[in-house]
Amino acid sequence: xxxxxxxxxxxxxxxxxxKRTIFVFAMIFLAGLLPxxxxxxxxxxxxxxxxxxxxxxxxxxxxxxxxxxxxNIVVGKSGLLDLGYVAFFAIGAYTQxxxxxxxDWKTWEILPFGIMFAMISGVMLGxxxxxxxxxxxxIITLGFGEIVRIIAINSTSTGGPNGISGIPNPPSVxxxxxxxxxxxxxFWLVIxxxxxxxxxxxxxxxxxxxxxxEAIRQDEDVAALMGVNTLVYKLxxxxxxxxxxxxxxxxxxxxxxxxxxxxxxxxxxxxILACVVFGGIGNIWGVMLGAGILAYLPDRFRFLTDYRQxxxxxxxxxxxxxxxxxxxxxxxxxxxxxxxx
Amino acid sequence: MNFSVVxxxxxxxxxxxxxxxxxxxxxxxxxxxxxGVLRLINFANSEVFMIGTFAVLVVQVNLLHHxxxxxxxxxxxxxxxxxxxxxxxxxxCALLAMLVELVAYRRLRLHGSxxxxxxxxxxxTSIFLSEGMRxxxxxxxxxxxxxxxxxxxxxxxxxxxxxxxxxTIVAAIIIFxxxxxxxxxxxxxxxxxxxxxSEENSRLMGINLNKVITLxxxxxxxxxxxxxxxxxxxxxxxxxxxxxxxxxxxFTAAVLGGIGNIRGAFYGGIALGLLEQFASAVLGSxxxxxxxxxVLVLVLLVKPSGIFGEAVQQTRx
Numbered sequence: 001x002x003x004x005x006x007x008x009x010x011x012x013x014x015x016x017x018x019k020r021t022i023f024v025f026a027m028i029f030l031a032g033l034l035p036x037x038x039x040x041x042x043x044x045x046x047x048x049x050x051x052x053x054x055x056x057x058x059x060x061x062x063x064x065x066x067x068x069x070x071x072n073i074v075v076g077k078s079g080l081l082d083l084g085y086v087a088f089f090a091i092g093a094y095t096q097x098x099x100x101x102x103x104d105w106k107t108w109e110i111l112p113f114g115i116m117f118a119m120i121s122g123v124m125l126g127x128x129x130x131x132x133x134x135x136x137x138x139i140i141t142l143g144f145g146e147i148v149r150i151i152a153i154n155s156t157s158t159g160g161p162n163g164i165s166g167i168p169n170p171p172s173v174x175x176x177x178x179x180x181x182x183x184x185x186x187f188w189l190v191i192x193x194x195x196x197x198x199x200x201x202x203x204x205x206x207x208x209x210x211x212x213x214e215a216i217r218q219d220e221d222v223a224a225l226m227g228v229n230t231l232v233y234k235l236x237x238x239x240x241x242x243x244x245x246x247x248x249x250x251x252x253x254x255x256x257x258x259x260x261x262x263x264x265x266x267x268x269x270x271x272i273l274a275c276v277v278f279g280g281i282g283n284i285w286g287v288m289l290g291a292g293i294l295a296y297l298p299d300r301f302r303f304l305t306d307y308r309q310x311x312x313x314x315x316x317x318x319x320x321x322x323x324x325x326x327x328x329x330x331x332x333x334x335x336x337x338x339x340x341x
Numbered sequence: 342m343n344f345s346v347v348x349x350x351x352x353x354x355x356x357x358x359x360x361x362x363x364x365x366x367x368x369x370x371x372x373x374x375x376x377g378v379l380r381l382i383n384f385a386n387s388e389v390f391m392i393g394t395f396a397v398l399v400v401q402v403n404l405l406h407h408x409x410x411x412x413x414x415x416x417x418x419x420x421x422x423x424x425x426x427x428x429x430x431x432x433x434c435a436l437l438a439m440l441v442e443l444v445a446y447r448r449l450r451l452h453g454s455x456x457x458x459x460x461x462x463x464x465x466t467s468i469f470l471s472e473g474m475r476x477x478x479x480x481x482x483x484x485x486x487x488x489x490x491x492x493x494x495x496x497x498x499x500x501x502x503x504x505x506x507x508x509t510i511v512a513a514i515i516i517f518x519x520x521x522x523x524x525x526x527x528x529x530x531x532x533x534x535x536x537x538x539s540e541e542n543s544r545l546m547g548i549n550l551n552k553v554i555t556l557x558x559x560x561x562x563x564x565x566x567x568x569x570x571x572x573x574x575x576x577x578x579x580x581x582x583x584x585x586x587x588x589x590x591x592f593t594a595a596v597l598g599g600i601g602n603i604r605g606a607f608y609g610g611i612a613l614g615l616l617e618q619f620a621s622a623v624l625g626s627x628x629x630x631x632x633x634x635x636v637l638v639l640v641l642l643v644k645p646s647g648i649f650g651e652a653v654q655q656t657r658x
Contacts, residue, residue, distance in 0.1 A: 129638070132645055136596060136645070139592060139593060140634070140637065140638055143638075146634070147634055150627065150631055270464055273460075273461070273464075278461065281457060309472040310472040312468060313467070313468030313469030313472060314465070315465070316465025316468065317445060317462050317465040320458050320459075321462065324454035324455070325458070
């Protein structure tokens with residue numbers, strides 16, 4: 001099958017710097033225009049029935065892309081299977097919910113705390129769990145995701161099964177208001193966060209942590225022999241992934257204004273993992289594409305009502321069988337070493 | 342916190358925990374057998390279990406024409422109904438597990454794809470099965486008929502020996518012994534063990550890999566089907582997402598005992614069942630999952646390959 005990723009990389013490498021800059025800005029601009037595409041004739045086929053298209057763009061599409069990028073650091077870059085990623089999303093969301101309703105803080109002030117709490121919980125989970133081998137890590141992270149949800153259901157400060165309501169929207173920035181009437185503003189905010197994460201991941205990838213993750217993913221024992229402190233770098237991957245999840249959670253809670261433990265079930269973790277693998281594990285462009293498609297399709301095909309999820313399951317099976325490396329796989333060079341394992 | 346219940350109802354909790362734990366063990370076999378040969382978490386196994394509970398329902402209601410309101414039956418008719426629904430569930434689950442292998446795993450395995458791709462494909466299968474059942478049942482829980490009158494056989498140390506609990510415990514142990522003998526004694530069992538040690542070498546020795554892997558899935562399906570039957574007999578209801586919680590618990594049990602290890606799955610399941618019963622008696626049932634995972638983490642920290650270790654020496658992946 002044609003390798004779109006290598007083709008794209010070829011074209012990209014053929015360009016000079018101004019050409020690349022223009023292309024990047026054009027893409028960002030087009031993405032920014034997306035919320036208006038539903039009401040513009042030629043692109044109105046994008047519109048989603050039932051749920052408003054602009055809201056779909058924020059959650060699930062934007063949020064899933066953001067979280068898939070975060071999870072990609074853990075699963076894609078360093079090869080650690082995390083089945084409880086939703087926990088960090090939940091921690092961010094509950095931080096926002098509790099701090100804004102009890103302390104009356106603003107979203108921007110809470111954001112660093114949400115990220116911090118997610119990172120701390122990442123360390124707490126990672127320190128014992130990351131000493132274990134791959135599949136045990138999967139079950140422990142899965143358990144962690146469930147534990148966070150069970151605690152949210154059973155403790156009073158989190159509002160129990162009803163969750164927390166009345167979470168304020170973020171205050172306006174530079175005249176851009178964040179309220180129910182302007183979902184496109186949230187979308188732009190999410191795009192900004194996605195760009196930030198993409199930049200961060202790309203920086204990490206070419207530096208020491210990126211090389212360490214790559215080595216760990218290919219062969220942990222060899223990496224350790226070569227002097228890579230595997231536990232520390234695995235922990236870093238885990239914590240950075242958690243931070244992205246926490247940030248997404250804070251933003252999500254202040255957008256939807258009501259959160260309940262039901263929103264942070266295991267299927268969200270599975271969904272985000274599916275986004276990562278479906279799009280092309282380890283390759284951020286593939287991950288973004290995969291997350292965009294998987295998050296968008298169920299809402300676009302809402303007219304299938306009850307059969308929506310059924311079709312979704314079928315799509316996953318067929319796609320994985322046809323393109324096991326995802327839509328846009330990672331570079332050939334990286335893939336070969338993975339297969340020879 | 343309610344510690345007095347531990348002493349006052351100790352044996353009763355043990356008995357219930359044992360029955361629940363053996364159901365976990367049987368499902369855990371579905372995970373552990375597949376993990377043994379393929380090094381994959383068979384995510385679809387929980388839905389195989391779910392379909393199994395519905396197979397019990399179909400056999401009892403549609404084939405034998407008992408319904409929810411019918412009276413418990415006795416004697417030969419009871420034995421016939423129980424055995425038919427047990428074998429019905431086991432066969433349906435075995436066939437389904439083989440189908441899952443064919444649809445979700447085989448192509449990916451032959452292409453040598455990454456384990457994550459297989460995982461997602463299995464998750465897709467799992468979503469497909471549970472959503473299919475949700476649409477068939479309109480998301481309603483279904484009650485299985487009470488064929489077996491739940492009489493007590495008497496009490497031991499204050500524990501009530503209910504007939505369904507006893508049947509579950511005895512039958513599950515028999516199934517386990519049979520499986521253990523099969524894997525350790527028979528020719529096919531030897532082939533399974535060989536494949537789990539090294540795929541490459543067993544192929545060189547002339548073992549038909551596809552056949553052995555299909556067989557492994559079928560065995561996992563058989564035990565999962567048996568678990569579905571016992572679950573339906575003891576709890577008398579099922580719903581399209583029944584597999585989720587039991588699947589996670591069973592997988593935990595498999596890891597606790599040492600994944601890939603058949604005896605490990607057996608003891609891991611029992612340990613988990615007992616732990617859950619005592620944890621919910623002492624802390625309240627909402628905290629049982631939390632307790633289980635904390636214990637799991639502690640066990641793995643002390644002994645990273647599970648209580649009984651993995652069946653085969655496996656290098657880190």
